[in-house]
Amino acid sequence: MSDNNKHQGHAPTFDYIIVGAGSAGCLLANRLSADPALRVLLIEAGGRDTYHWIHIPVGYLYCIDNPRTDWRFRTEPDPGLNGRSLIYPRGKTLGGCSSINGMLYIRGQARDYDHWAEVTGEPDWRWDNCLPDFMRHEDHYRLDDGGDADPQHRLYHGHGGEWRVERQRLRWQVLEDFAEAAVQAGVPRTRDFNRGNNEGVDFFEVNQRAGWRWNTSKAFLRPAAKRPNLTLWHSSQVLGLALDSAGDTPRCTGVRVARPGQGEILARARREVILSAGAIGSPQLLQLSGIGPAELLQAHGIPVRVNLPGVGENLQDHLQIRSVYKVKGATTLNTMANSLLGKARIGLEYLLTRSGPMSMAPSQLCLFTRSSEDYAHANIEYHVQPLSLDAFGQPLHTFPAITASVCNLNPTSRGTVRIRSADPHQAPAIAPNYLSTEEDRKVAADSLRVTRRIAGQPAFARYQPEEYKPGPQYQTDEELARLAGDIGTTIFHPVGTTRMGRAEDPLAVVDPHLRVRGVTGLRVVDAGIMPTITSGNTNAPTLMIAEKAARWILNGG
Structure with a gap:
């Protein structure tokens, strides 16, 4: 895997560019780079996951609200919380939120995914069709040494995959x-x-291995590190998307990136740019790039490239x-x-x-x-x-x-994520x-x-x-x-801010295969695409989403 100092001084070109080395991004980088014919770039704003508190399970206490590992967002004063504002942690390091979260392995309920299939019209989102995508990367402790006495366990859990699940x-x-x-x-x-x-x-069962946190950087990124076709740029913040207006539909051709010691450079994508910056970062990047609610973009002096009213809407949280x-x-x-x-x-x-x-x-x-x-x-x-x-x-x-x-588990309240200005370094306004x-x-x-x-x-x-x-x-x-x-x-x-839906849904940001509406060459693959929040912790569902998306991308769908 290439690292920081390659491709200096020119605009490098890749087949796929993945923005965000969190839970979805690390899995996608692993799956896409498994094809040696594809050149993949993974970009992460945070640094390497070398901070020792990332790996000691109780270290989440020292990683949350720490600028070394967390974006340190804050919510707007919330009327429902009697005017209080909350810290809103989002991982800013390799592994993303899987490096600072609670390590709890919960998939949600079958009814969650059956509902997604209903509102999108895509049967592949049904529970029965999502279950293999959960199992594909799972390494469940109950199946160690031949498995436990419950024969049903093999019907619901995988073994030998990258994502370790253990008892506490x-x-x-x-x-x-x-x-x-x-x-x-x-x-x-x-x-x-x-x-x-x-x-x-x-x-709870937990994502740990022998008493250490098991994050997606260890699970998916490190095994792919030996591949020469995978390039990692960490400590590099994506400032916006490059859009080509030739033709009736804009095409995303790359990203503008602030690189250490190099200033702003352009990285180009032959096939797709994939946003995996999370339910806060992905809508922020879309809005900064002129893709979002026209009124919001115009208020901040950003030319409207694609009027997508749903970008940053539909925020849900537990x-x-x-x-x-x-x-x-x-x-x-x-x-x-x-x-x-x-x-x-x-x-x-x-x-x-x-x-x-x-x-x-x-x-x-x-x-x-x-x-x-x-x-x-x-x-x-x-x-x-x-x-x-x-x-x-x-x-x-x-x-x-x-x-x-x-x-x-199923809140009916809906919030928003909206940029405050055209400055990509300014945190967005988060109003749950x-x-x-x-x-x-x-x-x-x-x-x-x-x-x-x-x-x-x-x-x-x-x-x-x-x-x-x-x-x-x-x-x-x-x-x-x-x-x-x-x-x-x-x-x-946080989920739902780039939700998927049918073509006739005016607030759907991506189609059922997670392609951004009104733009070619651009996809969102993270928790933001959920039309409704899952009935439980959201890290496992995010990995499932990435597993499914990787298969679609590799198959040209």
């Missing part, structure tokens, strides 16, 4: 008992969240509402990590065994259930942790506690518009009641749980919805 390397009794309380509250046990119906309670319960007689991370001796023990355990709290994903226990009987499917997801704090980045509380964070619909506010209130119901079951009573946040004094729908705005935070799952 620690357990907490207080979480085991919370899981039993969930069962007592009517949530079934499950052994696998990834068979199309994820309702149930169990511990808002988590964090309930904190003080507990008695339980070991939690609060008590373990609030002393020098405790921290030393934690560090030694990880050094010797690659286990313990330093191997922790941000959340350990997962459950999917329904906020009320109005729903025929699981519509809320819990991330339960044996710790508590006032806000991300703040110190742990000094008392033993757990946090049960719950999110609405959380809790802006009556349905979302009702789900928020009901989900807090579900949390209370679980915490009140006999299996959890031994800990004498005390609701510290939001507080038992809040009971009505209005009070709980307002409190949700006070304590809700993003779970870092």
Whole structure:
């Protein structure tokens, strides 16, 4: 694989240019460069993934909101959050968000993908047709050494692929008992969240290998590094797209890139430019290049090349509402990590065994259930942790506690991503518009009641749980919805801002094969293309999208 110093002083030409070396971009670079006849350029604004905290699982605490690894976006003050603004992490390093995320492997529900097939008219988006794309790159621990005793497992999981999925390397009794309380509250046990119906309670499976984070740079980019037809430009920010107006339809012919020590250069693409800059970065680049809502572009003095009103619209995200319960007689991370001796023990355990709290994903226990009987499917997801704090980045509380964070899986609120100016170095305005619909506010209130119901079951009573946040004094729908705005935070799952759809859909940005409408030679392959958010964490679905897109691209579709 070529690196930074090749092609200086002229405009190099490739078959494919991929913008963004995150989850989708790394997989695409691997798949496209597997054909030695194709020359592929992968461009990443961030640096190499050499920062040690990327690879230690608990290091997400030091990577999020760190300029070395994160774009450090902020949302606009949000009325649904009672005027609060949130940090909005997006990975800025090789591996992208897979280098700073929670490492949780969740695909979503079959109904998510069947809905995509319905709204796009493309049957390849149905769950049954997406499942092979999930399995193609999977390396699931349950199939090690011949597999486990469940013959159904081979029908849903792959082995020998690049993307490692493992069990967590620690357990907490207080979480085991919370899981039993969930069962007592009517949530079934499950052994696998990834068979199309994820309702149930169990511990998350994680993208780790032997106690280390497994990011997409390790999984997909490093194996392709030996290929001479793959060129990587890291620490290089794409400033805009090059569009050729010859003919009736503009063609994307390359990208303008700011390279270290070289200034701005042009890289040309013979076949396609593929945007994999994520649900924030891809619409920003389209708008900067004159592809987007005409009124927005004109307001910033950008010539309109293609009027696509949907670019930057349809932003969806999972808002988590964090309930904190003080507990008695339980070991939690609060008590373990609030002393020098405790921290030393934690560090030694990880050094010797690659286990313990330093191997922790941000959340350990997962459950999917329904906020009320109005729903025929699981519509809320819990991330339960044996710790508590006032806000991300703040110190742990000094008392033993757990946090049960719950999110609405299928929010009806929609937000926007819009450039603030024609300056590519200025962050866009991100306005998620959380809790802006009556349905979302009702789900928020009901989900807090579900949390209370679980915490009140006999299996959890031994800990004498005390609701510290939001507080038992809040009971009505209005009070709980307002409190949700006070304590809700993003779970870092932005999608939908370059959504796919049918030709007659005026807000569809890409067609069902992810080609940008009104432009040839340009495709978007990242979480932005989702018409609706998946019912769970979004990294695994993004890899599936890239796997499917790579096959279409290589087959000329």
